[in-house]
Amino acid sequence: MSEQQPVRVQLALDRMTIQEAITMAKQVEQHVDWIEVGTSLIKEFGIESVRQMKQAFPHKIIVADIKTFDNAKYEFELCFEAGADVATVMGAAPDATLELCMQTARRYQGQTMIDLLSVSPDRIQDLERYTDAVLCHHVSKDEQEHNGQKAGQSNRHEAHATSNANHATPQIAVAGGITLTTLPTILQQSPSVIIVGSAITQAAQPQQAAQQIREQINQFAIPNVNPLASL
Numbered sequence: 001m002s003e004q005q006p007v008r009v010q011l012a013l014d015r016m017t018i019q020e021a022i023t024m025a026k027q028v029e030q031h032v033d034w035i036e037v038g039t040s041l042i043k044e045f046g047i048e049s050v051r052q053m054k055q056a057f058p059h060k061i062i063v064a065d066i067k068t069f070d071n072a073k074y075e076f077e078l079c080f081e082a083g084a085d086v087a088t089v090m091g092a093a094p095d096a097t098l099e100l101c102m103q104t105a106r107r108y109q110g111q112t113m114i115d116l117l118s119v120s121p122d123r124i125q126d127l128e129r130y131t132d133a134v135l136c137h138h139v140s141k142d143e144q145e146h147n148g149q150k151a152g153q154s155n156r157h158e159a160h161a162t163s164n165a166n167h168a169t170p171q172i173a174v175a176g177g178i179t180l181t182t183l184p185t186i187l188q189q190s191p192s193v194i195i196v197g198s199a200i201t202q203a204a205q206p207q208q209a210a211q212q213i214r215e216q217i218n219q220f221a222i223p224n225v226n227p228l229a230s231l
């Protein structure tokens, strides 16, 4: 049996001040691996939000969710110069933008996360050529609020979520209203990164919420194998 890869938890921080975001991240840091400076923070407070988050958490992977659609080199340089380790681009952006994001991220020894919002299955297959990227299957805030959708409820990423043993494939992230309830379905699709925002940041006890999410992921990761079975 092949070894299961660790599943990382990415804490998404949105709709709060930079200081609130840092305080929230400090409460739950032991249960999360990556810290996302959400698009709303970058839009409201600028790239300074990324810089301050990296200063507060120099040993954590910081994801700048800048959702680049154009001006890729400039925006990705801003993110990596501010201390980001990962920056995001929309998968629906022109190929030139994707290429420039990939090139810029590699130059900084960072990583590109490609957000698959409103991206067709054919385009997803096309984007799988970026084997050193993370492809993020994302149910947007508006789809959550307007249509009641949540990640894990549709099968739109299932076909691409499992790694192909014959050739390298990008890592898979899943985002969008993930909760303890929807987590088991999502975990069955073998993601590398689980992105959780509101289920932690809006919880009455964020630390407990993050711990429960981590515990459920850890439980799922323990292979249910009888060591005597192969004897």
Ligand SMILES: O=C(CO)[C@H](O)[C@H](O)COP(=O)(O)O
Binding pocket: 012, 013, 014, 036, 038, 039, 065, 139, 140, 141, 175, 176, 177, 178, 195, 196, 197, 198, 199
């Ligand atoms: O990218 C995002 C919004 O555009 C969020 O990071 C993502 O949706 C996770 O947050 P939540 O769990 O609250 O949906």
